[in-house]
Amino acid sequence: MDGVPADRAACEDADRLDPLAKYREQFLVDEAGPIYLDGNSLGRQPVAARAAVATVLSEWRRDLVGGWERWISLGARIGDRVGTLVGAARGQVALSDSTSVNLYKLAVAALDARGDRAVILGDANDFPTVRYVLQGIARREGHRLRLLDSDPAEGLDPAAVRQALDDDVALVCLSGVNYRSGAVLDLAEVTAAAHDAGALTLFDLSHAAGAVPLQLGTAGADLATGCTYKYLNAGPGSPAWLYVRKGLQRELRQPIWGWWGQRDQFAMGPTYDPEQGIERFLVGTPSILGLVAVAAGIEPLLEATMPALWAKAQRLVALLARRVEERLVPLGARLASPTDPARRGGHLAVAHPQAYNASRLLVERGLVVPDFRQPDVLRLAPVPLYTSFTEVYDAVERVATVLADPAVRRPQPKGRTT
Numbered sequence: 001m002d003g004v005p006a007d008r009a010a011c012e013d014a015d016r017l018d019p020l021a022k023y024r025e026q027f028l029v030d031e032a033g034p035i036y037l038d039g040n041s042l043g044r045q046p047v048a049a050r051a052a053v054a055t056v057l058s059e060w061r062r063d064l065v066g067g068w069e070r071w072i073s074l075g076a077r078i079g080d081r082v083g084t085l086v087g088a089a090r091g092q093v094a095l096s097d098s099t100s101v102n103l104y105k106l107a108v109a110a111l112d113a114r115g116d117r118a119v120i121l122g123d124a125n126d127f128p129t130v131r132y133v134l135q136g137i138a139r140r141e142g143h144r145l146r147l148l149d150s151d152p153a154e155g156l157d158p159a160a161v162r163q164a165l166d167d168d169v170a171l172v173c174l175s176g177v178n179y180r181s182g183a184v185l186d187l188a189e190v191t192a193a194a195h196d197a198g199a200l201t202l203f204d205l206s207h208a209a210g211a212v213p214l215q216l217g218t219a220g221a222d223l224a225t226g227c228t229y230k231y232l233n234a235g236p237g238s239p240a241w242l243y244v245r246k247g248l249q250r251e252l253r254q255p256i257w258g259w260w261g262q263r264d265q266f267a268m269g270p271t272y273d274p275e276q277g278i279e280r281f282l283v284g285t286p287s288i289l290g291l292v293a294v295a296a297g298i299e300p301l302l303e304a305t306m307p308a309l310w311a312k313a314q315r316l317v318a319l320l321a322r323r324v325e326e327r328l329v330p331l332g333a334r335l336a337s338p339t340d341p342a343r344r345g346g347h348l349a350v351a352h353p354q355a356y357n358a359s360r361l362l363v364e365r366g367l368v369v370p371d372f373r374q375p376d377v378l379r380l381a382p383v384p385l386y387t388s389f390t391e392v393y394d395a396v397e398r399v400a401t402v403l404a405d406p407a408v409r410r411p412q413p414k415g416r417t418t
């Protein structure tokens with residue numbers, strides 16, 4: 001592929017010429033530390049996060065409850081900023097709750113709107129919380145869950161989605177980028193198929209937002225949600241975002257009737273009468289400390305722009321894929337991501353029988369922070385805002401060293417690797 005550095009010297013050249021290299025300084029990076037390839041699990045800390053959080057702490061101390069005059073409108077403003085990042089026009093994105101809770105709220109709202117239909121279509125290889133939330137809803141609401149058996153490496157074929165649709169499907173709920181393989185789903189194609197069959201779409205974009213270009217508006221997507229602590233760098237447990245297409249907002253009712261969704265919230269009226277817009281998908285008081293961290297996390301992405309980030313991400317991933325083929329495949333590894341580069345998102349999966357032990361050794365020896373996914377996958381995510389070409393090159397060399405070390409065959413202690 002064009003623009004992929006051929007050797008380490010070429011990686012150094014690519015870093016010198018990289019227009020995005022300057023963004024690394026906007027993150028707190030220990031240059032002597034391991035190479036961090038786990039930004040798809042928890043993004044690095046932006047320098048600006050500390051000041052943003054410290055400001056809210058000062059406001060809280062100084063203004064006490066009066067701080068709400070400023071804080072109350074923060075969510076809508078930051079929601080629109082996230083909207084810009086995912087290709088949504090104003091008034092369609094809100095920050096609230098966790099991705100899991102938003103999946104529940106949006107899925108139930110969609111099922112209520114398609115009350116005569118009994119089937120939810122999902123992916124058997126989707127992220128666990130997506131499957132669990134859908135299982136719970138199906139059990140409570142008497143729906144049937146139809147799970148497609150996608151290829152674990154290649155991902156879900158939109159043609160298979162189209163084939164599984166019939167006039168009993170109420171909702172298609174899928175991830176935009178598979179959390180394991182990094183396989184990308186064509187949201188426009190799936191949405192067109194779902195709409196042809198009279199179903200609504202709900203996309204989990206936790207591994208997609210900030211990693212791949214998204215145009216929720218032009219894709220026609222109905223509903224979406226995603227977390228902010230992966231590629232959006234907002235820190236552990238930061239609030240999730242949700243998207244509801246403008247034309248659907250008044251028709252849908254989410255199941256958790258909280259006062260933050262209420263029209264004229266402070267009138268404290270006797271009955272629930274929700275807002276007309278995106279605010280009706282809110283429930284309760286948001287974490288203001290979390291919200292300002294979202295703002296700090298997404299600003300570098302907006303400034304760098306998604307097209308520029310995506311151009312670099314594709315080169316980083318292509319370099320990584322090539323080095324995996326050259327260095328790790330001879331050591332028994334296998335790329336467990338789509339063969340077609342055009343179907344790859346921001347991270348790659350590398351399968352190896354000793355993947356777990358390798359991940360432990362890489363972290364223990366301070367070499368690389370990957371992450372491990374059962375049963376045998378190392379996920380490697382170069383993040384264009386702060387990962388260099390040279391780091392990708394060196395990381396694969398370090399993984400190769402560990403895979404070639406007899407210690408990788410010795411049992412390693414159990415536990416979370418990252």
Ligand SMILES: *Cc1c(COP(=O)(O)O)cnc(C)c1O
Pocket residue numbers: 098099100101127129130175179204205206207227240
């Ligand atoms: C990370 C991730 C989540 C996280 O959900 P939480 O409710 O924030 O724990 C959900 N879905 C997908 C696809 C993810 O990758």
